[in-house]
C-alpha cells in the first residue's frame with residue numbers, strides 16, 4: 507500500500523473514534539520493537555507496521571453509538587463490535603489491498619491461542635504469526651491506556667498488564683510472543699512508547715515516516 511493510502515485510512519479511523527489516534531501510534535511502535543527483537547527484516551517490519559496501523563479499519567463500519575458507548579455493552583452490541591475483523595477484511599478487498607500480512611492482522615487480531623477468540627475461532631498455529639504477536643500488543647495497549655469504558659488506570663498499569671499477558675499464555679496468547687514482549691518491557695525498551703500511555707499527548711504525524719524519523723523519535727524519548 508502507498509503511504510498516502512494508509513494515511514487516509516488511518517485518518518478515517520481516527521475521525522470515527524477519537525481515542526484510537528494515540529492507540530494507533532503506540533501499537534505501530536510496539537510492533538516495530540517486537541519484530542526487531544525477532545530479527546525480522548526491515549521490509550517485513552514496514553509491512554507489519556502498516557498492518558498495525560490498519561488493524562481496526564473495520565470499526566469504520568461499526569455505529570458510533572456502540573463504539574463510543576461509555577457504559578457496558580449489551581450482548582447484542584458486543585456481537586456487532588465482533589464483526590470488525592470481517593468488515594475490515596472486506597474493506598481491504600474493496601480497496602484492492604493485496605498484502606497478506608495486512609489481511610492477516612486485520613482478520614485475525616482477536617483470535618485466541620485456545621480458539622475462544624473471535625470471529626473465526628481458529629486456534630494455535632492456525633493463527634498467522636503476525637496476528638498472534640499483534641494480539642499481545644493490542645491487549646497490552648488496551649490495559650495501559652485510557653478508554654471510554656475505563657478511566658481508572660493507575661501508575662502500575664504496565665506492570666499489571668505484563669502479569670496479565672503472562673497469565674494468558676496458552677489460553678489467550680502465544681507463549682513466544684508474550685515472552686519476547688515481556689523481555690522488551692523489563693529491559694526498558696518500551697519506555698519511550700509508554701510515554702504515549704496518556705491519550706492527551708499530541709500525536710506526531712508518522713504514518714508516512716521514514717526509518718530515520720522513527721529512530722529520531724525513539725532516541726528522543728530514550729534520552730529523557
Ligand SMILES: [Fe+2]
Pocket residue numbers: 561562590615616
Ligand atoms: Fe480490533
